[in-house]
Amino acid sequence: MNVEWTDDPHPRNSYWELWGLPLFDIKDSGSVMYELNEARKACPNGYIRMNAFDASYGVESCVMSFIASRPSNEPGFYLDRTDGPGRQIIYSIKSYSVQANPEGSRY
Structure with missing residues (x-):
């Protein structure tokens, strides 16, 4: 088992911060609940x-x-629309939490 945390829950954010060390060969659920x-x-x-x-x-x-x-307050996501070459429309999902605190100032 291991516990990870993040402040950016974007679906493509697969690299969360590891909380402590992984819990190898744990037989007691109390230690997992403690972490x-x-x-x-x-x-x-x-x-x-x-x-x-x-x-x-x-x-x-x-x-x-x-x-x-x-968290008790989840800012959510918004859909960003960009016009591409020709008549192509490009959509991307962006997080309100990242918009309020740009990368580098969140940590």
Whole structure:
């Protein structure tokens, strides 16, 4: 298991910050819940994700991933439309949280 967090929940943001070290060979769920609660205390305005890995096939592969905590105020996303060459229309999804705090000033 491991706990990760981010302030940018964009669907293409697959690189979240790792909270502490991965919890290898954990038999007690209390230690996982402790790390989750500590991450919630330290990052109250962030998104916290839990990942579970299975190494039974000789490789480390993620078998389960879910968001365990979300901030009380979620700014959401907006659709940005750009005119391309010819009559092409290009759509992209952008986050309000990134717009308010540009990259480099969020951390």
